Amino acid sequence: VQLVESGGGLVQAGGSLRLTCVASGRTLSTYAMGWFRRAPGKERESIACISWSGGTTYYKDSVKGRFNISRDKSKNTVYLQMNSLKPEDTAVYYCAAGQFERGSLNQNEYNVWGQGTQVTVSS
Numbered sequence: 001v002q003l004v005e006s007g008g009g010l011v012q013a014g015g016s017l018r019l020t021c022v023a024s025g026r027t028l029s030t031y032a033m034g035w036f037r038r039a040p041g042k043e044r045e046s047i048a049c050i051s052w053s054g055g056t057t058y059y060k061d062s063v064k065g066r067f068n069i070s071r072d073k074s075k076n077t078v079y080l081q082m083n084s085l086k087p088e089d090t091a092v093y094y095c096a097a098g099q100f101e102r103g104s105l106n107q108n109e110y111n112v113w114g115q116g117t118q119v120t121v122s123s
Contacts, residue, residue: 001023001024001025001028001097001112002023002024002112003021003022003023003096003097003112003113003114004021004022004024004114004115005019005020005021005095005114005115005116005117006019006020006022006117007019007020007117008093008117008118008119008120009118009119010120010121010122011119011121011122012121012122013085013086013087013121013122013123014084014085015085015121016081016082016083016084016085017082017085017119018080018081018082019035019079019080019082019093019095019117020077020078021033021035021079021080021095021114022075022076022077023076023077023078023097024076027073027076028052028073028076028077028078028097029052029073030099030101031052031097031098031099031100031112032049032050032051032052032097032098032099032101032102032104032109032110033049033050033052033069033071033078033095033096033097033098034046034047034048034049034050034095034097034098034103034104034105034107034110035047035048035049035069035078035080035093035094035095036093036094036095036107037091037092037093037094037119038092038094038116039088039090039091040090040091042091044094044107045060046060046105046106046107047059047060047063047080047093048060048063048067048068048069048080048105049069049103049104050069050070050071050078050103051101051102051103052101053101054070054071054073056102056103057103058103058104058105060105062088063082066082066083066084066085067080067081067082067083068080068081068083069081078095080093080095082119085119085121086121087121087122087123088121089119089121090120090121091118091119092116092117092118092119093116093117093118093119094113094115094116095113096110096111096112096113096114097110097111097112098110098111098112099111
């Protein structure tokens, strides 16, 4: 399976963006999915994840209530809706897939990664 992210860009603080991750080559139906990000000079961190069924989600504390992860199996797509964006959300955002049912914020459990999309939030 290959993953391609899109939807990043430049937005003012308080604004919103929706990131999209489209899979090709294989259905994502049996994959848990996650969104991760790497800010300049920092290590990659976990943001949100969703189980293969879509029934379970987990979020990093700093994005709870602002970000929402969802998936559309019919479109082989996962989304990350980001609201109330802050300058500290500036990073390259990656989606990843792992062949397990539950959601997980453990990056090591994911074995397929996209190339990333840049999100820049201006103050």
